[in-house]
Amino acid sequence: MRIVGLSWRWRQVAILGARFEAMSEEARCRLEALQFWEQFGLAAAAAHAGRCERTLYAWRARFRQAGPGGLEPRSRRPDRVPQRNWPGPITAEIRRLREAHPNLGKARIHTLLRRFCEPRGLKCPSVATIGRLIADAGGLRTAPVRLDRRGRRKCPRPRKPKGMKPLRPGELLAVDTIILLDTGIRRSVFSAVDIATRTGFAVAAPSASSRWSADFLRIALDVLPFRVEAILSDNGSEFEGRFRQLVRSRRIGRLYTYPRCPRMNAHVERFNRTLEDEFIPFHHDLLFADADGLTHFNHQLARWLIWYNRDRPHASLHGRAPLSFLPDPPRRPSVIPRAPPQSILAAAPDCYIPWTHTPV
Numbered sequence: 001m002r003i004v005g006l007s008w009r010w011r012q013v014a015i016l017g018a019r020f021e022a023m024s025e026e027a028r029c030r031l032e033a034l035q036f037w038e039q040f041g042l043a044a045a046a047a048h049a050g051r052c053e054r055t056l057y058a059w060r061a062r063f064r065q066a067g068p069g070g071l072e073p074r075s076r077r078p079d080r081v082p083q084r085n086w087p088g089p090i091t092a093e094i095r096r097l098r099e100a101h102p103n104l105g106k107a108r109i110h111t112l113l114r115r116f117c118e119p120r121g122l123k124c125p126s127v128a129t130i131g132r133l134i135a136d137a138g139g140l141r142t143a144p145v146r147l148d149r150r151g152r153r154k155c156p157r158p159r160k161p162k163g164m165k166p167l168r169p170g171e172l173l174a175v176d177t178i179i180l181l182d183t184g185i186r187r188s189v190f191s192a193v194d195i196a197t198r199t200g201f202a203v204a205a206p207s208a209s210s211r212w213s214a215d216f217l218r219i220a221l222d223v224l225p226f227r228v229e230a231i232l233s234d235n236g237s238e239f240e241g242r243f244r245q246l247v248r249s250r251r252i253g254r255l256y257t258y259p260r261c262p263r264m265n266a267h268v269e270r271f272n273r274t275l276e277d278e279f280i281p282f283h284h285d286l287l288f289a290d291a292d293g294l295t296h297f298n299h300q301l302a303r304w305l306i307w308y309n310r311d312r313p314h315a316s317l318h319g320r321a322p323l324s325f326l327p328d329p330p331r332r333p334s335v336i337p338r339a340p341p342q343s344i345l346a347a348a349p350d351c352y353i354p355w356t357h358t359p360v
Contacts, residue, residue, distance in 0.1 A: 027071040030059050084132060087122060094133055098140040106131040157256040160232055160264055166196045169326060170226035172255070174268040175217070175233045177208050178275065182288050188238075190216040191275065193268045195232075199224065199309050199322040200271045204287060204297050210241030217246055225326055228252055235259055279304050 023031070029049070037045035037056060046053045062070035093116050097109050110127045117124040125133065134140050146154040166172040178189040188208040192201045201220050205212035221228055230253030233239040247254055257264035279301065280287065286297040313319045 023068055024072060026073050027068065030071040031063070031068060034060055034063060084129070084136065086125060086129075086133065089120070090117065090122060090125065091133060091137070094130060095137060095140060098134065099142075102142045106134065109134075157235070158254065160255045160257060168229075169194060169197045169199070170224070170228045171196055172230050172232055173220075173224075173228045174265050175213075175231060175239070176265060176268040176272060177213070177236060177238055178272050178280075179208060180280070180287065182284070185288050187287050187294075188212065189275065189280070191268055191272055192216075192220050193271045194224070194226070194228075194322070195267050197226075197322045197325050198267070198314055198317060200274075201305060202271075202275060202301060204294055204301065206291075206294065208236070208238040210238055210243045213238045214242035214246045217243060221250065225323070230255060232257065232265060234262070234265060274308075 033045055033049040033051070033056060036048050037060075040048075042053055042056065046056055049056070059071060064070075090113070093113060094109060097104055097112055107127050110124070110130055113130065114124045116122075143156075148154055164172070172195045173192055174195055175190065175192045178191060180187045180189065186207065187204060188206070189202055189204045190213055193199065201223060203216045203219060205216065217231075228250075231247060232255045234257050244254075262269055283297050283300055286293045286300070289297075309322045311321055314321065317325075
């Protein structure tokens with residue numbers, strides 16, 4: 001950090017101020033305890049901080065050695081960690097069970113291992129310890145080789161990490177498909193939800209093919225008032241082909257859910273239920289009419305989405321609308337982008353007006 005135009009002492013004050021702003025809350029409390037010590041004495045500072053005097057001496061030594069950064073909390077992991085030292089027959093039996101029954105869970109291994117240990121007078125490890133022993137052995141996880149229709153080996157797909165909670169608008173966009181069937185006519189409604197802000201978007205199409213899903217994604221990327229960084233979808237064929245090519249050309253990340261695990265895409269599944277409860281049944285005739293009826297359905301859907309994102313209260317947002325979390329938009333552009341001629345929304349310009357600029 002370089003500060004120009006200040007004397008040496010003022011530079012030091014500015015640098016310490018910048019370091020103080022970057023300190024954690026715990027480090028700031030420790031620094032305040034040291035300042036309290038300097039003003040009112042060691043005993044009063046120890047009683048005020050709720051720590052012993054020896055701890056305050058250690059904080060002062062770390063502060064003198066490394067400055068404010070020395071007060072940051074450190075790892076409490078001991079230098080010498082006890083190593084798990086179980087008998088060889090137990091670890092060998094765990095390895096045998098995992099090889100004989102691939103990817104068997106630690107709870108079931110504990111039941112089978114207990115039957116092995118009791119006749120031999122061995123102590124059976126707990127379920128948690130069995131999990132740690134499996135991790136120490138490298139996981140002991142195997143996966144069969146999967147081939148595609150051309151006989152090539154399939155690469156593993158990147159899955160959504162456990163506990164992932166996007167915080168920025170556009171950090172993760174979840175997409176899904178609603179398949180509707182009536183009197184032998186099939187219709188598809190592609191839906192998308194931004195997990196951070198709950199902003200929703202949907203378009204109806206004649207079929208669930210990669211052609212229409214790519215068209216849907218292209219419209220969504222133009223309409224959504226933020227940049228999409230990654231997309232989460234299931235393993236359906238409609239999200240391959242042209243859809244995958246568009247994602248790669250836009251340099252957008254891609255994550256998949258596990259097969260038969262819709263709870264990994266719970267946000268868009270809840271949005272689909274809202275569509276099926278509050279909009280689709282009231283425009284059912286337009287959805288299953290001819291191409292003009294499908295276009296009129298998308299007109300009505302675009303107007304409903306504007307209200308959904310701008311005015312509708314959301315329980316997950318404490319009664320606020322998704323667009324209330326976005327900054328104020330710039331001035332409305334003089335030219336409104338239109339849909340491409342090949343799109344089902346070619347005659348629906350309302351879908352291409354950004355919601356932050358569009359009156360109902």
